[in-house]
Amino acid sequence: MLSFTINTVVFPIQVPVPARWRWRRVCASATAENRLAWAQQSACRDRDRELEVAVKAVQMACGLCQRVQEALLLPAGQNSSLKTSKDDQSPVTVADWAVQATVSWVLSQCFGEEHTSIIAEEDESELSSAESTPLLDLVVSSVNRCLREAPSYGLPGPDKELRRNEIVELIGRCNSRGGPKGRFWVLDPVDGTLGFVRGDQYAIALALIEDGEVILGVLGCPNYPMKKEWLNYHQRYYRIVSKLSPPAFGSWHKGCVLYARKGGGQAWMQPLLDASQSLDLEKSARVIQVSSVSDPASATFCEPVEKANSSHLFTAGLAHSVGVRKQPLRVYSMVKYAAVARGHAEIFMKFARAGYKEKVWDHAAGVVIIQEAGGVVTDARGSPLDFSKGIYLEGLDRGIIACSGALLHRRIIEAVDASWDSSNL
Ligand SMILES: Nc1ncnc2c1ncn2[C@@H]1O[C@H](COP(=O)(O)OS(=O)(=O)O)[C@@H](OP(=O)(O)O)[C@H]1O
Numbered sequence: 200m201l202s203f204t205i206n207t208v209v210f211p212i213q214v215p216v217p218a219r220w221r222w223r224r225v226c227a228s229a230t231a232e233n234r235l236a237w238a239q240q241s242a243c244r245d246r247d248r249e250l251e252v253a254v255k256a257v258q259m260a261c262g263l264c265q266r267v268q269e270a271l272l273l274p275a276g277q278n279s280s281l282k283t284s285k286d287d288q289s290p291v292t293v294a295d296w297a298v299q300a301t302v303s304w305v306l307s308q309c310f311g312e313e314h315t316s317i318i319a320e321e322d323e324s325e326l327s328s329a330e331s332t333p334l335l336d337l338v339v340s341s342v343n344r345c346l347r348e349a350p351s352y353g354l355p356g357p358d359k360e361l362r363r364n365e366i367v368e369l370i371g372r373c374n375s376r377g378g379p380k381g382r383f384w385v386l387d388p389v390d391g392t393l394g395f396v397r398g399d400q401y402a403i404a405l406a407l408i409e410d411g412e413v414i415l416g417v418l419g420c421p422n423y424p425m426k427k428e429w430l431n432y433h434q435r436y437y438r439i440v441s442k443l444s445p446p447a448f449g450s451w452h453k454g455c456v457l458y459a460r461k462g463g464g465q466a467w468m469q470p471l472l473d474a475s476q477s478l479d480l481e482k483s484a485r486v487i488q489v490s491s492v493s494d495p496a497s498a499t500f501c502e503p504v505e506k507a508n509s510s511h512l513f514t515a516g517l518a519h520s521v522g523v524r525k526q527p528l529r530v531y532s533m534v535k536y537a538a539v540a541r542g543h544a545e546i547f548m549k550f551a552r553a554g555y556k557e558k559v560w561d562h563a564a565g566v567v568i569i570q571e572a573g574g575v576v577t578d579a580r581g582s583p584l585d586f587s588k589g590i591y592l593e594g595l596d597r598g599i600i601a602c603s604g605a606l607l608h609r610r611i612i613e614a615v616d617a618s619w620d621s622s623n624l
């Protein structure tokens with residue numbers, strides 16, 4: 200493992216770092232109790248470092264995605280090599296592979312390759328054929344450009360540019376299958392790919408699972424708008440507005456990175472960090488909290504944009520029966536989790552068609568962030584989501600419900616119970 204100096208950006212996370220003398224005392228008189236305290240403190244320090252590295256890696260990945268999305272929005276013909284389709288016809292872009300390679304590199308450097316198991320969405324097979332060479336070359340230049348900026352984010356950078364085969368290897372290394380024991384990073388390099396290619400909302404999601412529990416989550420939302428009302432509009436409207444009145448740099452005009460550590464009792468938000476400017480992250484990070492609205496009549500619920508991903512008909516029925524009156528907020532990606540965690544929506548519901556198995560990378564980071572921001576996330580029978588069964592949320596009953604508070608959550612679960620049998624889902 201390479202050694203490096205982390206540029207000290209202090210995160211406002213309460214970290215019980217023991218003073219040196221306490222360490223010596225603990226080590227000298229190593230009773231069982233002290234050893235336990237020592238182990239707990241050391242685990243705590245490790246987790247702070249993991250969270251810090253994860254936040255910085257996601258910040259950096261946000262910059263990468265912004266560049267690719269801008270290029271994707273160029274007139275047709277100038278961007279054709281930036282995206283392709285997977286076997287299931289869903290889109291995949293240079294950003295998916297480049298983020299995966301970049302995060303894989305950063306985590307391996309910071310924590311050692313042998314200690315870094317990553318579960319991630321993309322595999323490298325589609326990049327391996329000869330006809331993928333132009334695409335791979337774009338991935339390679341995107342990763343190297345991003346990693347050149349790593350020191351500005353307080354992360355190690357490579358001594359020399361990574362080569363094609365190294366980048367394919369970094370992507371392929373993210374092939375862990377998870378499971379009930381052990382530690383696994385979970386990465387969705389570009390969640391909401393459809394939103395991404397349409398110039399709209401998307402997210403970069405990184406979480407760490409330990410023995411089946413999500414212990415930290417980071418969610419980068421580069422297009423999160425300045426005003427919550429703008430979540431409703433598709434990004435082209437946002438782009439017009441921001442061209443008419445360009446926001447000052449460093450303002451919270453657009454984009455954020457949310458993060459939380461399980462049991463920390465708080466969730467945080469930073470603005471996007473621009474590698475060319477130094478932002479005082481300690482000052483700019485803020486605590487986020489879910490909304491205090493518990494009256495369904497004032498609540499907003501969000502759901503996937505595509506009917507194919509969640510039944511709009513069923514959620515409309517549920518919303519109506521609990522007394523939600525506002526129109527649904529349809530937003531691509533885990534930005535929906537971010538909206539609930541930031542208090543901009545009270546409910547998120549997803550009811551995929553029967554037979555579809557939800558993947559851990561589409562939920563892990565969002566779940567822990569909402570929970571630490573004060574919200575509740577379960578399946579539609581009220582059971583916690585189970586991250587211990589590998590890459591799928593096995594045993595997930597019916598759908599996913601995230602709410603800002605227990606009261607709204609209970610009412611929706613009751614409504615699901617009452618209407619499930621007649622739902623055809
Ligand atoms: N059929 C079906 N049903 C349910 N969910 C599916 C389905 N197919 C895919 N997916 C997963 O949903 C992720 C996108 O979810 P979104 O909430 O962003 O959906 S939407 O685009 O707003 O409709 C999407 O994540 P990304 O692939 O990262 O975009 C998929 O993992």
Ligand SMILES: [Mg+2]
Binds near residue numbers: 561
């Ligand atoms: Mg996804």
